[in-house]
Structures are given as C-alpha cells and as structure tokens.
Amino acid sequence: MTKNNSGAALIIVLFVVALAATLAVEMSSRMMVLVNKNSILQEHQQAKWYGYAAEALAKQALIQTKKDDKEIVNLKQPWAQEEATFPVEGGTISGQISDLQACLNLNAFRAKPNANSADKLPEIHGVFLRLLDKLDEVESLPLENSQEELADTLLDWLDKDDNRRPEGAEEDEYLSREIPYLTANHFLASISELRTIKGFNPLIVERLLPYICIIPGSDLFEINVNTILPEQAHLLAALLATDTEIAEQILSEREPEGWSDIDKFISDANEKLPKKLKKDNKQFVVNSEYFQLIANTTFAESRFRMTTMMKIKDNKVSILARKFGGDVDE
Template structure:
C-alpha cells in the first residue's frame, strides 16, 4: 500500500471515530437531559403529593372542629363558634396550611329552584321562590339589568334545572336554544354542580354572576332551601328583603340587632320589632329560614416547598354528628 493510500485510510478512520464520538456525546447529553427532567418531574410529584396530604389533613381537622361544635350546640349554628373564626394559617414542616370554613346555608341554594315531579304546568303563575329570586337579582343593582331581565334569567335557570325539555315560560330556554349556538350543547335538566355553571345558562351575564356569588351558592344534588338567619352576613340584608318581602331598612335593622350568639330559635328572630311589624309574612316564608346549618365548605391551600395544592371540600353534618364529604374540588374557585 502506498504512503498516499495509507494516509487516506487513516483520515477516513479518524473521521469515523470523530463521528462516533460526536454521536455518543449527543446521545449522552440527551440521556442526561431526560434523566434530569424525570428526576425533576418525580420531585414535583412528590412535593405535590405532600401538599395534597397537608390539604387532606386540613380537611380532617375541619371535620373535628365541626364535630366538637355540634356536640356542644347541636341545635344552633352561629358566628361565635370556632368554625367561624375566618381564615387561619398553620405552619408545618417546609410549608404552611391555610383554611377557612364557610356556612353553605348562609346563602341561597340555587338548586332550590328545581321543580319537583309535580311541577306547576307551563303558563301558570310563578312559584314564590322564583319571584323571590327575581327580587334578589334586582336587589343586586347590576347596571343594565331590568325586571324583564331578572324574569328571563329566572325562567332560564328553572328550565336548566327541571327534568323535562318543555319551556316553562317566555324567558325559558331548552334544547333548541342551546343546540342552535355556535358551539352547541344541551341543558343539564338536573341540579347545578357549581355556581360557575351559570355562565352556560341563557340570559345570565358575567356581572350578574359575579355579584350573585355573594348571595347565592350551590349544594350539589340537593334542593335544600333553609337559610340560616344566624350566619347571614350583616351586609347581606337583601336575602331577607327578597325572601321575606320586607323593606330593606327593616332587614338591615334586624341583622344589626342580632347578637354574636345569634337567635336560639326561629321564632325569636321573627318576634323582633323590625320583622314582626311586617304582618304579611306568611308561614311558608318563615319556613325558608332556620337557626342551624348542616352544610359547610372548607377552602384550604397547602404549600410544601415550592408546591401548592388548593382544595375545596363540601361537608355535611349528619344526624349522628358524623361528617360526610359531599364533594371535593381541586383548584381555586
């Protein structure tokens, strides 16, 4: 073999070796990068899992608080009990747990608008609860919302909740209305799962929904309509105004006269001068209110290192003082 040929062979071999080394370096770099990504992913899952268990610990703690409260005062729920102390934070190893318990009967349950199997036929007079809900919408004083709009919102919500596909009244909406949209869907014809579901319902607007969140709530799969007069916030007299049909000033005065421990009985509230002078209040209207609550929501946020976990837990206090979980929602509401 000549010297020239030998040099050519040596050059090709060198290039081949360099290519192999380069390829090996690229593969090693990619493998290292993927390994680091997998390690980081595993670490994130571990941190998030720990934050999750911190949130579940907050839920267990809230259950114990409610059990203790109902063991002491099972017939009355008020804002001086320990569950109502507001947002509370607890330091834990490498993180923090923040939680707050809300009374889900200190607001109007929108599912209470769902008609039963023997619902009033279309075209007849609206039910009192529907008229009260219209008054509540009007009392929100949302710009541009008229009595006509309030009626249409109520009709559409009732149609969304009822079990049939028949339009209840002029403002109602059923399958044909929703399926004709640019992005079609069908009404639930069932209970609301969340108040944010209102954004799917005809006639409701974002300003109305945002304002309504301060006065209304959703208890899933339940049409319970019992508002606790002990836990209504003092800045929510509109609830009394709408559902009792009394002047706003009387409702404000009644809530202002409420002591921290609230009323022991419903009659004690309705015997207040500002309430009893409204002689047109019916027994059915009185039945909408109570002094004890059984549904509560815990909103908790747990942090562990740089990981966060938000959990909302809806709980029910059973007759035997056990606490059952109705639903859990992951993420901020």
C-alpha cells in the first residue's frame, strides 16, 4: 500500500469514528430529552392524582356535614374550613370548598318567570340589575352601554327563544361580527363564556366575580343566607332590594352557626327592612346541595390545579363538572 493510500484510509477511518461519535452524542441527547419528558409527564400525572385525592377528601367533608346536620349548611361546618396546605410524599395538597348557593347562579336566567310577575322576566333579572347598580355606586362600572343592556343580553344569550329583548342581542348581533357565531340559547358551562356575550368586557366580569357563579345544567335560584360572606353584602342587598348598609347589619348579627330555619332569617331581616319579606319566600334557604372545590397540588417540580363542581343529595356526592388548570374564573 502506498503512502497516499495509507493516508486516505486513515482519513476515512477518522471520518467514520467522528461520524459514529456524532451519532452517539445525538442519540444520547435524544434519549435524555425522552427521559426528561417522561419524568415530567410522570410528575404531572402524580400531581393530578393528588388533585383527585383532594376531591375525595372534599366529598368526605360534605358527606360528614350532611350526616351531622342534613337540614342546615353554615360556615362553621367541616367543609367551610379555610384553605390549608398538607404535605404528602414528594409534594403538597391544598384545597378550598365554596358554596355555589352563596352566589348568583347566572343559569337562573333560564328559569321560568314568577306567575305573578308583571314583566314576565325571571326573578334573577331584577336582582342582577340591582347588583350592577350597587357595584356602580361604589366605583363606576366600565359599561359600554347601559346596565339594562347587560341584563337583557345575558337573558337573550341563555333563553330558549330568538326573541330579542329591548336592550338585548340575538343571533343577528353575533353573526355580523368579523368572526361570526350563534347565541347559546342554553345553560352556561363556565363563567368564561360571559366574555363572548355583548357588553361583558373583562373588567365587568372581574367586578362581578365575587358575586356570581355557574351551577352546571341548573336554573336553581335559591340563596343560602348562612353562607353568604360579609364581603358579599352587595349581593344580599340586591336580593333584599335594600341598602348595602342594612345588608351588612343583617350579616353582622348572624350567629356563627347561621339561622336555624328560614323563618328565623325572615323574622330577623324584617326588623331592619322597610319592605318586609313574605313568609313564603322561596328565594332564601338555609341549606345547600351545590359546592365547588378548587384544589392545588404539587409533586416534585409539577403543579396542578383542578376545579370540581359537586352536588350532594341523600349523602351521595356526584361530580357535575371538572376543569383542569387555569383560574377559577376562566
């Protein structure tokens, strides 16, 4: 073999070795990526299972509450404890349960109007208008038009017909947009749907959040006066058609265990209200069936958030809806 041939062979050998080394490094890098990806997926899955564990604990808290007293739900019971973080193997679990009957269920816009109602509107329509008015008194609402338009467009979005309310909006409004879409004419599934309705800009939704909620598939309009928080006094005032100061007084005099029955609440409220509540009032209750859990969990470097809506009846808890990730208002 000549020197030239020997040099060429050496170059080929070195090239093959370099190529093999490059391929080995590439394969090793890809393997590391796959290992890391698999590890992250496993961590996320474990954090998710911790979320289900929080859900199981919430169910037990609700069942125990009903076993202790099936007639009353109040803020002194096990379900209403403040959010706490519990250490678990490799991570943490925290959760907070709230009463979905301590806020304005917007799906009640689909309820049939009261038989004695002159305007043929669901009862929540007037309550919603009064709530908007009270929030506007504290700090002007960033409304694009009127409060009546906000209530009417929400009603048009939810109701079963295509008849436009005086200040509302039906399909012609939404079909004329750059990206057209139809009105739902059905229950809301999430608060985030409000952002698709005319007039409900992000600032309006943010102001409303402490007072509104969604009960999936239900037009229930029963407010538990034992679980309304003091900071929700505007909501109680709107429900009672009175001043916020009077609502604050009523809540401040509520016993820690709440009112024992609705007649006691009506009696106490009527001592302060200029317009007395009727004794057969169906709008207020002292019991609840619908609750929401917001669970936050961690495992290693993974974080997981789950929102669960539940109904408890006959000491059995059923899951109405789950949402993974995001914020509660999304």
